[in-house]
Amino acid sequence: MTDESETSLRSAQHPQRFSLSDVEIVSDHLVYKGFYEMRELVIRHACFSRPAITIKRELMNRPDAVVVMLIDPREDTTILIEQFRVGAQKAPTPWLIECVAGLIEPNEQPEEVARREALEEAGLTIGRLKWICNYFPSPGGTNEKIFLYVGEVDASQAGGVHGLAHEGEDILVHRIPLSQALNWLQAGHINNAASIIALQWLQLNLVSLKNEWGFS
Structure with a gap:
């Protein structure tokens, strides 16, 4: 977008x-x-x-970033990742459960970043991709802008540990039902803005999204 x-x-x-x-x-x-x-x-x-x-x-x-909520609409399954975050050391654990995300490189389109990061961080290829919104996560101190998407994947291919070793990435993939992801959200286990926004959007729009993608 x-x-x-x-x-x-x-x-x-x-x-x-x-x-x-x-x-x-x-x-x-x-x-x-x-x-x-x-x-x-x-x-x-x-x-x-x-x-x-x-x-x-x-x-x-900071460069702008792309975040993409990976879902398999055939079985209402979400793909979330878990990794260490240096800024989350006030939390009970700095290993956060998140959506796939990455920074936008020069001359790169947000949609390209979503597909690249899904492959690097979760080993998955995105099919259809839908824009949710753009927003500023902390405009009182940073100029970073987030491009938020939902992407279609085959959840049967999800699992394992991914990421680029030379970038210090060590990323665990979680394949879970949407209902469980929403329970984690309600319990406070998912506590980063992009993932909260994406899951709440998905909760409100899953039926219309499945109709749009032909899974009604």
């Missing part, structure tokens, strides 16, 4: 009062560069109740 496609889905009457034209980047300095980079910005922007203000903020500059 490109930005143009996303825009075409919006109402002609945009609900927000302000836009990018109401923001001025006064300065932008690189603070740190590693796997990601941190920048320090001084920004002047419009306000609702008073004249424009100038603020200083740190921004983590």
Whole structure:
């Protein structure tokens, strides 16, 4: 789903009062560069109740990412993965149960990333692919944008441990009924935003998705 496609889905009457034209980047300095980079910005922007203000903020500059919920609609089965996440050490365990995901490389389309990551992280080939939404996971401190999809797979081929060793990946594949995935969600075992959004969307839209894909 490109930005143009996303825009075409919006109402002609945009609900927000302000836009990018109401923001001025006064300065932008690189603070740190590693796997990601941190920048320090001084920004002047419009306000609702008073004249424009100038603020200083740190921004983590991250590539956009694709997340895809893998399902087998023939048997209402989901494919989830489990891997270590450095940012989840406040959780009972930093091994999170997630959807397949990956960063968008330069000149790469989101749909290409979904198919590549399904093969790398779960050993599965996606058939049909449907866009769910785009969203910003933490816009108070990072500019990362998530492209969220649901993808059709053959669950009978799912299992094992996958990932690219040279990227430090060690990914366990779970093949489970959708009902169990929703139980895990309700119990708090699935606690990352993309997977929560995808599972809730699937719970609301499974019947219409199966009709669309010819599994009614």
